[in-house]
Amino acid sequence: MYSIEGRVVMKAAQIKAYGGKEVMQVTDDAPKPALEDEQVLVEVAAAGVNPFDITVREGHARQMAELDFPATLGGDVAGTVAEIGGKVQVFQVGHAVYGQAKALSGHGSFAEFTPVPITQLAAKPAKLDFTQAAAVPLVAASAYQALVDHMNLQKGQRILIHGAAGGIGSLAVQLAKHLGAYVAATASAEEVDFVKSLGADEVIDYKNQDFSQLIKDYDAVFDTVGGDTNTRSYTVLKSGGTLVSMLAQPDDELVKKYRINYVAQSSRVTIERLTKVAELFDAGVLKPKVDKVFPLDQAAEALEYLKTGHPHGKVVIQVK
Numbered sequence: 001m002y003s004i005e006g007r008v009v010m011k012a013a014q015i016k017a018y019g020g021k022e023v024m025q026v027t028d029d030a031p032k033p034a035l036e037d038e039q040v041l042v043e044v045a046a047a048g049v050n051p052f053d054i055t056v057r058e059g060h061a062r063q064m065a066e067l068d069f070p071a072t073l074g075g076d077v078a079g080t081v082a083e084i085g086g087k088v089q090v091f092q093v094g095h096a097v098y099g100q101a102k103a104l105s106g107h108g109s110f111a112e113f114t115p116v117p118i119t120q121l122a123a124k125p126a127k128l129d130f131t132q133a134a135a136v137p138l139v140a141a142s143a144y145q146a147l148v149d150h151m152n153l154q155k156g157q158r159i160l161i162h163g164a165a166g167g168i169g170s171l172a173v174q175l176a177k178h179l180g181a182y183v184a185a186t187a188s189a190e191e192v193d194f195v196k197s198l199g200a201d202e203v204i205d206y207k208n209q210d211f212s213q214l215i216k217d218y219d220a221v222f223d224t225v226g227g228d229t230n231t232r233s234y235t236v237l238k239s240g241g242t243l244v245s246m247l248a249q250p251d252d253e254l255v256k257k258y259r260i261n262y263v264a265q266s267s268r269v270t271i272e273r274l275t276k277v278a279e280l281f282d283a284g285v286l287k288p289k290v291d292k293v294f295p296l297d298q299a300a301e302a303l304e305y306l307k308t309g310h311p312h313g314k315v316v317i318q319v320k
Helices: 051-057 130-134 137-150 167-178 189-197 227-236 252-258 271-282 296-308
Strands: 002-004 007-015 024-031 039-049 076-084 096-100 113-117 121-123 158-161 182-187 202-205 218-223 237-245 261-264 290-295 314-318
Touching (some): 007 296, 024 296, 051 296, 076 113, 076 137, 096 113, 137 237, 158 167, 167 182, 182 189, 227 252
Parallel strands (some): 158 218, 182 202, 218 237
Antiparallel strands (some): 002 007, 039 076, 076 096
16 A cells, blocks of 8 residues: 555556446555454455456346445455454454455455455465465355355265366365265366366266266255256255255255255355365365466456356466
């Protein structure tokens, strides 16, 4: 941060209207964000890019919150605590942290500084650098929430993971193997070797093979794809099995027909989940998969690459 004519300003990637790649601009005079009592101001080293950032940019999250323009986008963040709010006791200035800024606040993580609620922040995994740490808050917390909190996945059980080459799927495969499950996964032909390298026992080429004809009586399905993939997933579960979907609501008739449990997951990044997955990263159980890193000046290109480039793992914006 620095001062211009008495104003404290910073560099940030902002939008002044909803739209495509063209609406995101990098500015050097974004105002320093205000800090609430239960927030910390993080000096951003790196910010992870998620599909939700594109959803917000294009205006498809307006039913959740209308942005005040100009708005800084971004959720996932890793960096150093620069200031603490009046009621903060858990963190101190200088702490290395990772977590999730409020992506719909207009003061997101695609900036030199961002305010983060203390409920969505934890100590950075010691064995990850800031770039790696920025890649994992939402995807790691989502995988943990699905497999541990919702499924209670156990050793010897069988799970099918859709979208296994993506940010969430790639960590879900690793976590499922750590929990002792047999892991089947869907991916494109070009992604098969990558997904096998994550530990998957069986990888199904979704473009040329129908998973619903190949596997049966599974204990769990983790769906990060939605659509017809979700509908066909009911058939591979055993009675009493669990389907957790990131994208689709349950079909009550199919739930009843196949006698399964269904969770439409709305992911929540919490200090508890961040702390748990940090332990797994530091133990080497989970390994981040960073596909490509962009400088802050190319934030618009970073979002476009995520949308069209089919990355293996995560896209990260380097800020510092």
